Amino acid sequence: MSVVSIVKCGDYEQKRIDRAVKESLSLIGGLDRVVKAGQKVLLKVNMLNADPPEKAVTTHPALLRSVIRAVKEVKGEVIVGEAPGIAYKDIEKAWHVTGLKKAAKEEGAKVINFHKVERIDNSQNKQVPVLHLAGEVLGSDVVISLPKLKTHNFTLFTGAIKNLYGCIPGFHKKELHRLVPRPEDFARLMIDIFAVIKPDLAIMDGVVGMEGDGPAAGPPRKIGVVLASQDLVALDAVASHIIGYAPFDIDITRVAAERGLGEGKLEKIEIKGAPLSEAKIEGYQLASSINTLLNKVPGFVLFAFRHLAPWVLKIKPVIDKDRCTKCEECIGHCPTEAMKMGKDCPIIDNKRCIKCFCCQEFCLERAVGIKYNWLAKRFQI
Ligand code: SF4
Ligand code: SF4
Known part of the structure; x- marks a missing residue:
C-alpha cells in the first residue's frame, strides 16, 4: 500500500522545519531506504522564476536546507538542480532571489542548471514522439522532487509530478505548450516524463502554498504541512485533496493512476502522521476550472x-x-x-x-x- 506522511509545521523556522522533514521521512520508513552512502542524489527544486521565498512561488530555502541535511546524514552526495523556463541570463538572479543557492551552498551541496539534453524515444505519444530531458537528472542515482504546493491555472494543481517539467532544459518547455495545448494531453505528456524519470521520493513544501492564480500570480496561503512519499501519485492525490480538489479532478494524477504509476485513490493510501481530516483546509481558493x-x-x-x-x-x-x-x-x-x-x-x-x-x-x-x-x-x- 502506498504511504504518505503528513507532518504539521506552522512556519519556516529552521529547527522546526528540520524536525518536520525528519519526521516526514521517518514515517515513510526512513531516508536510508532510498539513499545509500556515496550515491549521487539530485534534489529537483521548484524555482519558477526570481521571486523571494515569501511570495510562495518556489520551494522554500529552509525546506531545501533540511532535506540536504537529511541526505548528508545518510552520506549521499547532494546536487540541487533546476531548469526554469526563464532566459539563461536570469537564472542566476533566480537562484539568488529565491535564496535557494545560498541555502544549498551553505549546506555544502552543488548547484547546477540543467543543460545536457538527452533525447528519449516517446513514439507511443503521437503529439510528442521525442522527449528532451536533462542528462543531469537521468544520470543521478536518486532523484527527489521538492515541489511547492500550489494551484495552477493550466493544470489546476502543481505538485510532485508537475515539478518534473523543469527537467526539460531550456526552451523545449515552451515548444511543448504549443504542441500540446489541451490540458488533458499535457497531463499525458507530463506522465510520459514522469515514467522516464521515475523519481525515488518527493518531499513537498506545503507550509505556505499558493491559492488562486497559481503557479506564480496567486496569493500565498498557509497550509501548515510537510508531506513525503515514495509514491508521487499518492502524494499529489493527498496534497490536492488537502486544498479542496477531488484527486481525479487533476488530470496529471488521474492519468498517472490509469497508467499504473502510483495510487490515486485516497481510500487505498495509508496516511501516517497527522490525519487527513486535520490537514484539510477550508475555503482554499482553487484555480480556474x-x-x-x-x-x-x-x-x-x-x-x-x-x-x-x-x-x-x-x-x-x-x-x-x-x-x-x-x-x-x-x-x-x-x-x-x-x-x-x-x-x-x-x-x-x-x-x-x-x-x-x-x-x-x-x-x-x-x-x-x-x-x-x-x-x-x-x-x-
Ligand atoms: S506584462 Fe509583465 S512580462 Fe510582459 S512586458 Fe509587461 S511586465 Fe514584462
Ligand atoms: S498563448 Fe496566450 S496565454 Fe499562452 S503565453 Fe501566449 S498570450 Fe499568454
Whole structure:
C-alpha cells in the first residue's frame, strides 16, 4: 500500500522545519531506504522564476536546507538542480532571489542548471514522439522532487509530478505548450516524463502554498504541512485533496493512476502522521476550472467556439498597462507568438492564444491577469 506522511509545521523556522522533514521521512520508513552512502542524489527544486521565498512561488530555502541535511546524514552526495523556463541570463538572479543557492551552498551541496539534453524515444505519444530531458537528472542515482504546493491555472494543481517539467532544459518547455495545448494531453505528456524519470521520493513544501492564480500570480496561503512519499501519485492525490480538489479532478494524477504509476485513490493510501481530516483546509481558493471544462468539449465544438463564436466562452489573458514595465519576458515565453509589444504594454492576438498562461507565469510584475466572460465565470466554481 502506498504511504504518505503528513507532518504539521506552522512556519519556516529552521529547527522546526528540520524536525518536520525528519519526521516526514521517518514515517515513510526512513531516508536510508532510498539513499545509500556515496550515491549521487539530485534534489529537483521548484524555482519558477526570481521571486523571494515569501511570495510562495518556489520551494522554500529552509525546506531545501533540511532535506540536504537529511541526505548528508545518510552520506549521499547532494546536487540541487533546476531548469526554469526563464532566459539563461536570469537564472542566476533566480537562484539568488529565491535564496535557494545560498541555502544549498551553505549546506555544502552543488548547484547546477540543467543543460545536457538527452533525447528519449516517446513514439507511443503521437503529439510528442521525442522527449528532451536533462542528462543531469537521468544520470543521478536518486532523484527527489521538492515541489511547492500550489494551484495552477493550466493544470489546476502543481505538485510532485508537475515539478518534473523543469527537467526539460531550456526552451523545449515552451515548444511543448504549443504542441500540446489541451490540458488533458499535457497531463499525458507530463506522465510520459514522469515514467522516464521515475523519481525515488518527493518531499513537498506545503507550509505556505499558493491559492488562486497559481503557479506564480496567486496569493500565498498557509497550509501548515510537510508531506513525503515514495509514491508521487499518492502524494499529489493527498496534497490536492488537502486544498479542496477531488484527486481525479487533476488530470496529471488521474492519468498517472490509469497508467499504473502510483495510487490515486485516497481510500487505498495509508496516511501516517497527522490525519487527513486535520490537514484539510477550508475555503482554499482553487484555480480556474475552465480547463477541465475545455477537456470535456469535443475538439470540433471547441474549434467552432474559438473561431466562429468566440464570444460564447471567453477566457483570456489581459495586461495591466499600469503595472507593465515592458520587459518583454511574457513575449519571449509565449509559445504561439501571440504577443507583440504595443505602445504601453504587450498586445495579445487572441486568435493565436492557446490560453496556456505562460505569460502570467513569467511576469514578475504580476501585470498579466485573466479575464472571463459571464459563461466562463459560471463554470469556474
Ligand atoms: S506584462 Fe509583465 S512580462 Fe510582459 S512586458 Fe509587461 S511586465 Fe514584462
Ligand atoms: S498570450 Fe499568454 S496565454 Fe496566450 S498563448 Fe501566449 S503565453 Fe499562452
